[in-house]
Amino acid sequence: MTNVRIFVTYKQSVFDPQGETIKTAIHSLGHDEVTSIKVGKFFDVTLAATGSDVVTAVKEIADQLLVNFNMETYTYQVMEEA
């Protein structure tokens, strides 16, 4: 079994309205040093696979469902193999 965390975010060029709204709230806390906030999401995926099969599966799942490449991009992290 392998646990993988897949992170999906807007591309840099895409305006992130949630991030902007949160940044405004952070400024009202007094943290004016915060210049940018980008909101994303992550998926904790457990696979009954190991090694290169994990990479293949994660890429297919991300490419075909989790990510809309018109506006989003992703990274992933293999958390642990057990």
Added chain:
Amino acid sequence: MLPGGFSYGDYLRAGAIARFTNIMPAIIKMANAGKPVFGTCNGFQILTEAGLLPGALKRNDNQRFICRTIPLEVVNNQTIFTTQYCSRERIALPIAHADGSYYADEETLDRLEANNQVVFRYAAENPNGSLQNIAGITNERGNVLGMMPHPERAVEAILGSVDGLRLFKSLLENGKVRTEA
């Protein structure tokens, strides 16, 4: 016709899960055969997620669900969906969405403009942050239309507007012409 709504609770992204429903292969087959396919609101989102229309719909810039009637410009009245409108005509249709901000990269936007695929634009104001004020587009072939506004909610005077009716009349008219031809 793909109606509005919030299929699968808009989980993941609006329209992202609906494209896996059993009917989608038949809709894709129809679209590829050149038959008319029309999606409004969630239907538009599903058509982009299914790859039948370019670009994507993201969260409204103001982060809010917007529900009101707004002015639109008919940009292209040469599609099978819009022949009963005048070019550059101003119409009013309701919108009711939280994820209606149209986004596509610059290359895609240039291609949409060059091929006259932008059919409707927000006229007086841009309610959701859509790039180039885009409210509705077709595919390159012109037989698939997606739009965030709801023409089906503007077909009787009692509903506040009849400006949506001619979209369906255009389809009927052009379907008839094609059948007779």
